[in-house]
Amino acid sequence: MVVAMEQWATEEQIAAVIARLQEHKLDVHRSTGTSRTVIGAIGETHMLDLQAFEVMPGVAEVVRISEPYKLASRTFKREDSIVHVGDVPIGGKEIVVIAGPCSVESLDQTRRTAERVAAAGARMLRGGAFKPRTSPYSFSGLGEEGLEILRTVADEFGLKVATEAMDRTQIDAVVAYADMLQVGARNMQNFTFLRELGKTRIPIMLKRGLSATYEEWLMSAEYIMAGGNHDIVLCERGIRTFETYTRNTLDIAAIPVIKKLSHLPIIADPSHGTGRRDKVIPMARAAIAAGADGLLVEAHVDPDHAFSDGVQTLNLDQFDELMGQLRLITPVLGRTIR
Ligand code: PEP
Ligand code: MN
Numbered sequence: 001m002v003v004a005m006e007q008w009a010t011e012e013q014i015a016a017v018i019a020r021l022q023e024h025k026l027d028v029h030r031s032t033g034t035s036r037t038v039i040g041a042i043g044e045t046h047m048l049d050l051q052a053f054e055v056m057p058g059v060a061e062v063v064r065i066s067e068p069y070k071l072a073s074r075t076f077k078r079e080d081s082i083v084h085v086g087d088v089p090i091g092g093k094e095i096v097v098i099a100g101p102c103s104v105e106s107l108d109q110t111r112r113t114a115e116r117v118a119a120a121g122a123r124m125l126r127g128g129a130f131k132p133r134t135s136p137y138s139f140s141g142l143g144e145e146g147l148e149i150l151r152t153v154a155d156e157f158g159l160k161v162a163t164e165a166m167d168r169t170q171i172d173a174v175v176a177y178a179d180m181l182q183v184g185a186r187n188m189q190n191f192t193f194l195r196e197l198g199k200t201r202i203p204i205m206l207k208r209g210l211s212a213t214y215e216e217w218l219m220s221a222e223y224i225m226a227g228g229n230h231d232i233v234l235c236e237r238g239i240r241t242f243e244t245y246t247r248n249t250l251d252i253a254a255i256p257v258i259k260k261l262s263h264l265p266i267i268a269d270p271s272h273g274t275g276r277r278d279k280v281i282p283m284a285r286a287a288i289a290a291g292a293d294g295l296l297v298e299a300h301v302d303p304d305h306a307f308s309d310g311v312q313t314l315n316l317d318q319f320d321e322l323m324g325q326l327r328l329i330t331p332v333l334g335r336t337i338r
Contacts, residue, residue, distance in 0.1 A: 198227015247275020
């Protein structure tokens with residue numbers, strides 16, 4: 001349930017409500033928005049008499065959250081959340097572009113890519129050091145050496161780093177080198193991993209599972225939030241459908257739906273979402289027009305020789321073209337881009 005306080009409610013009144021909820025052994029989360037404080041209480045609330053809270057001084061409204069996800073829901077928090085990845089805010093007015101190769105292959109490849117994507121306006125560098133691959137014989141990343149490369153190169157060009165950890169044993173290394181930890185599509189429902197991430201304080205990019213519903217996706221975000229880490233950015237990366245022409249079907253409708261159901265920021269990945277280089281720019285435009293807070297885009301200095309996902313990876317001229325187009329679109333949407 002959610003207890004929304006009046007705008008003029010005092011700290012004592014807020015504390016009294018929190019204490020009363022805690023008497024009922026509920027897990028209490030306070031969210032202080034620009035206009036008012038909202039208190040979320042999770043646990044066995046069905047036996048509670050809501051009126052007993054409604055009459056407490058300073059209380060504006062008490063509502064039950066009907067959705068199975070609580071902390072992630074719009075009912076819990078009406079205002080959009082902004083996730084700060086260092087000095088990069090995701091979920092505000094600015095469209096944030098995270099770009100880079102599928103995999104970190106070498107210092108030279110990463111540096112040449114990063115230099116150009118930074119110059120074109122990307123705020124963050126992506127690149128896999130630990131790669132989830134369908135075949136055990138495929139290139140699976142440089143591991144810690146890859147993380148070091150990402151950090152060095154990102155610092156050189158003023159970028160933040162987003163990279164994937166595939167299991168709990170990789171969390172510490174990613175936290176040590178990166179600014180944002182990516183949970184891959186195949187791990188979206190790895191619940192023990194999600195619980196571990198709840199204990200960290202690094203911003204999380206939670207990719208949608210290959211066949212996950214919106215509710216399942218938000219429940220995965222809830223796992224991380226229930227552990228205490230509320231800095232989550234959702235990433236629509238395409239789902240499996242009957243269509244085989246594209247690698248996945250980028251579900252653009254997910255963007256307005258998630259915006260309605262949740263306060264969390266959402267970005268789109270048109271690279272994995274289509275699997276084809278020539279379809280990335282149009283789908284990126286569509287995602288931004290639909291309200292996405294940013295993009296995750298694969299770009300590479302020489303995509304035809306990339307170790308992974310070359311077919312869906314933009315070359316650096318195409319990346320410039322994408323940014324140029326986004327710069328035309330964003331003002332119409334009332335947003336900004338670097
Ligand atoms: C990636 O971003 O390179 C990746 C492996 O993504 P996904 O988990 O969405 O397949
Ligand atoms: Mn990839």
